[in-house]
Amino acid sequence: MGGLLIVDDEVESREQVRLIVEESQYHYLSISESDTAQRGLLLLKQNRPSIVILDLSLPDMDGIQFGKKVLECNPDVSIIVVTHLKMFEMVQTVINTGFSGYLLKPLSKFELISALDRLLIPDLVKETTKETNYVRNAVSSSKPFELDLGNPIQSVISYIHTNFHEQISLNEVADRVYLSASHFSRLFKAEMGVTFIEYLTKYRVEQSKKLLKMTSLPIEVIANNTGFANASYFATTFKRVEGKTPSEYRSIFSNLLHNNGTG
Structure with a gap:
């Protein structure tokens, strides 16, 4: 098992990460630190860590570019972003670049350990890879509608899968496949x-679950970017479908990972 590399120009942030890790079940990890990208790349080559904890705001290089260089050097490295930035577009970039997590500052011990659990517990590594790929698809940009007149329902399914984060209505998709709303509705059912x-x-809820697992984004940000009108409607719908609120789901999943890691 490799070590941990922290790349952050804030001394307090690096110390906080180090303290959390040293007081956790992962205290055995060797930890190296850097306040610049250039030194970070040097330590990466010297120590070959398995996980890099990265702040996107570095003094000598854009954090995304640094992460890309890390993955070029070692594609097996897992990168966890720790940042003040709450922009969903940044989450899209981070995930599509191949990073493994997106946590918000001020960092909580619970969130960091849950992220490490997800990456370090052997039994969950394959599932984590699947989730990463799913989320990459979940946050993909809108794509042109491709119509197969012989399979109108499957055309609509493909459209939903790539545009679920946009506003979509039954009348709209029925028009796209040249059917009346009532006829389309019957065919779909x-x-x-x-x-x-x-x-x-259901599809929107499934995509939100992946973001709840993989990121520490606020509930309202996840709601707004998985097609729900607002956080309240999202919470109500999520509970109706899953039997628990989004916050409860996130906590239960994190607790499960933590228990698997310490049990």
Whole structure:
């Protein structure tokens, strides 16, 4: 098991990460620190850590570019971003670049240890890789609508999967496949076994679950970027579908990882 490299120009932030790790079940990890990208790359080559904890605001290089260089040197390194930036576009960039987590400052011990659990518990490594790939697809940009007149419902399913974060209505998608709303609705239910709204809602909830697992983004940010009108509606819908609130789901998942790591 490799060590841990912290790249952050804030001394207090580096000390906080070090303290959290040293007081956790991962105290055995060797920890190296850097306040610049250039020194970070040097330590990466010298120590070959398995995890890099990275602040995006570095004095000598853009954090995303630094992360790309890290992955070029060693594609197996897991990168956890720790930042003050709450912009969803930044999360998209981080995930699409191949990073493994996005945590917000001020950093909480619970969130950092949960992220390390997800990366370091052997039984969950494959599942983590799957989740990373799923989330990359979940935050992909809108794509042009591709219509297969022989398979209108599957055309709509593909459209949902790439545009779920946008506002989508039954009338809109029915128009896209040149069907009346009522006829499209009947066809969708017959082919998929659920209504159009039920399918769309369930898919959005599934995408939100992946972001709840992988990031520490605020609930309202996740809601706004998975197609829900507001955080309140998101919470109500999520609980109806999953039987628990988004916050409860995030806590339960994190607790499960933590227990697996210490049990």
